[in-house]
Amino acid sequence: KAGVTQTPRYLIKTRGQQVTLSCSPISGHRSVSWYQQTPGQGLQFLFEYFSETQRNKGNFPGRFSGRQFSNSRSEMNVSTLELGDSALYLCASSPRTDGNTIYFGEGSWLTVV
Amino acid sequence: GDSVTQMEGPVTLSEEAFLTINCTYTATGYPSLFWYVQYPGEGLQLLLKATKADDKGSNKGFEATYRKETTSFHLEKGSVQVSDSAVYFCALILNTGNQFYFGTGTSLTVIP
Numbered sequence: 001k002a003g004v005t006q007t008p009r010y011l012i013k014t015r016g017q018q019v020t021l022s023c024s025p026i027s028g029h030r031s032v033s034w035y036q037q038t039p040g041q042g043l044q045f046l047f048e049y050f051s052e053t054q055r056n057k058g059n060f061p062g063r064f065s066g067r068q069f070s071n072s073r074s075e076m077n078v079s080t081l082e083l084g085d086s087a088l089y090l091c092a093s094s095p096r097t098d099g100n101t102i103y104f105g106e107g108s109w110l111t112v113v
Numbered sequence: 114g115d116s117v118t119q120m121e122g123p124v125t126l127s128e129e130a131f132l133t134i135n136c137t138y139t140a141t142g143y144p145s146l147f148w149y150v151q152y153p154g155e156g157l158q159l160l161l162k163a164t165k166a167d168d169k170g171s172n173k174g175f176e177a178t179y180r181k182e183t184t185s186f187h188l189e190k191g192s193v194q195v196s197d198s199a200v201y202f203c204a205l206i207l208n209t210g211n212q213f214y215f216g217t218g219t220s221l222t223v224i225p
Contacts, residue, residue: 033211043202043215056212090156092211099145099206100164102213106156 002026004093004105012111018079021108025072025093029103031055032074034066037088037107046089049074050097078110086112115140119203119216126193126223134188134219136177136203144205146170146179146186151200151218160188160201193223 005024013019025032034046045058049068066076072093078085088109094102120135138144148160148170161170166181175190186203203216 031211033213035213035215042217043204043213045212045214048211050211056210058212088156092213094211097211099208099211102206102211103159104149104157 004091004103006089006091006105006108008108009106010109010111012113013081015081015083015112017081018077019081019110020075020077021089021091021110023074023076023091023093023105025074025091026095026103029093029095030072031094031097032068032072033092033094033102034074034076035090035092036060037090038084038086043090046076048097055097081112083112086110115144115205115207115214117203117205117214117216119201120219122200122218123220123222126221128195128223128225129192130223132188132190132193132197132221134201134203134221136186136188136216138184138186138203138205138214140184140205140207142207142209144207146177147204147206147213148175148177148186148188149202149204149215151202153199157202193221195223195225197221198223 031050033048048056068074088107090107091105145164147162149157161172163170163179169178
């Protein structure tokens, strides 16, 4: 059974540009969550989607957005990139919303220059 | 609010030494507790978890017991190996959703 797949794995963007990251959850999983990991702030929750609806959102500016498609695949978008957005972005999927059976992807490494 | 506090690193141990990484939590509800491990350049791997008080999670020689009275979930291993070198994250999740609250991570280096 394939795991959580994130694409692209590595990317470099210029300040002011926008970026879209993709996450394909494990087959049958309807919940997808996103996290940002930086050396200074650690792991911070961005948002969670379940059945195409955003269930929860972390404390990030509006430049960070996401969506989930009917096949449960999810994308997150960051507009007007800043140097501080350089981070590892992790996606996690789960079949339920009860806080159990959660699997993480390998992450997408974003560098903003 | 809900949060996790874990021991600051980095931690350096000799092979076969005993490991303890402290983790305490604050939660408004009844959380499940987790330890995740991250190897260089990789994502998060679940190491162990416990879903209720007095549960003990264990995996690969690592153990942690959910202590409600002390709001703790300390990670222990009796004899570490070089291959255990990684960053360890303590985390909690409330059973009302899938949002993790992570600690800041503890970097462990095991030297031969």
